[in-house]
Amino acid sequence: MNKIDIIIVDDHLLFSEALNGLISELEQFNVLAVLANGNELVNYFSNENRQPDIVLMDIQMPIMNGVEATNWLKNNRPEIKVLALSMECEEDTILKMLRAGARGYLLKDIHPSMLEHALKEVHKTGYFYTENVANTLLNSVNKKEKPREIFLKERELEFLKLACTEMPYRQIADTMFLSPKTVDNYRESLFEKLNVKSRIGLVLYAIKEKIVIL
Amino acid sequence: MNKIDIIIVDDHLLFSEALNGLISELEQFNVLAVLANGNELVNYFSNENRQPDIVLMDIQMPIMNGVEATNWLKNNRPEIKVLALSMECEEDTILKMLRAGARGYLLKDIHPSMLEHALKEVHKTGYFYTENVANTLLNSVNKKEKPREIFLKERELEFLKLACTEMPYRQIADTMFLSPKTVDNYRESLFEKLNVKSRIGLVLYAIKEKIVIL
DNA sequence: AATTTTTAGGGGGTATTTCCCCTTTTTTAT
């Protein structure tokens, strides 16, 4: 049975080498390389031809951080699975890593046996999340709903949603049973309220704030 | 010590009564009512003054379903915790319930001891998700690894990303070291390729396809 | 080497968006 090849990317040498020793002791894993940042990872792929199955990726790193490196892998080596390894439990960071394509997220204070289990799971099923991380994240899903600082009136919301279509303002006016000039007022006042400089800005705001869902 | 008061909302009478029996056997829980749909739940609150701590909520129900009922609770009785109970593991449904404010999501085939654990956790910490549900959901966050049908070249992607900012085309041209006329060509050819009629359309496409992340 | 494709650039026009400043009508609050 072939061993599962792993690359460790972490700038804390003390930690990454300890990890190296830990994993190398396990029968079914093989550490291909220990690298200090995303840049070294990119270089690795242009110099070496031995590909890892899994990359254990730190997030905070100098030069090219974990999110960027994971994105690079998604675009250039999509078959390689990334398991994020971080000290922080910040939900925003976790989300960024997941969106970049990470298959799992581990905190650095876990027990070694958990790491082994996580590596096996990622290799077998393609993903792994600890219940801890999962709960943090899931709970944020419905928390994000309410707190929109800027309160928009019904009619403004209506306009904003229509501004997120390809309709020209003239047609938006027809749809809202308003004169084009009134629509122009809504546009201008929203530009100020939302601090944007163009209709594109309105669209970006509306999507960020989940006023329109794609 | 006070018992934790529970209301069961489920239209499958056989199931809900079985559940009732199961929970009533547990020392620390007390079933206040067994209701058949969301409507009955709303009526309950206008007729009875004994409030539950937790509502065990089915999702597929006639008249007023679980998502609607949970939304009603969020708006009218936000202090009551909703634990969703469903047969389906459809990620879309789960998300809808979470957004409506559910504190957890259980599949109906779980072991009774798990139900007890979940109820305790929801009451104590405010939420509970099984690893199963959590994984399903989290994995959907980055599931977008589908190949894009329309292949865009590097330079086109670059333009598209810049088109998703508030920059005017003139400035995009500067950024890309191109003449405004060339940028205009990129615009026009992308309009055709992506079948859109305005820059807004480009933005919507880019966000849908996760070419730009907000 | 010749041909096609891609990339970069242009002319000249119409339509839409953006901006600033102003009036009337309707609602809301005191």
Place this chain on the structure above:
DNA sequence: ATAAAAAAGGGGAAATACCCCCTAAAAATT
């Protein structure tokens, strides 16, 4: 009842976006 605020509408102009048709150089194909 009356002042204040919000909603609806407008004039006019400059900037930007959109459109169609066309050329030259570089790159890829053959």
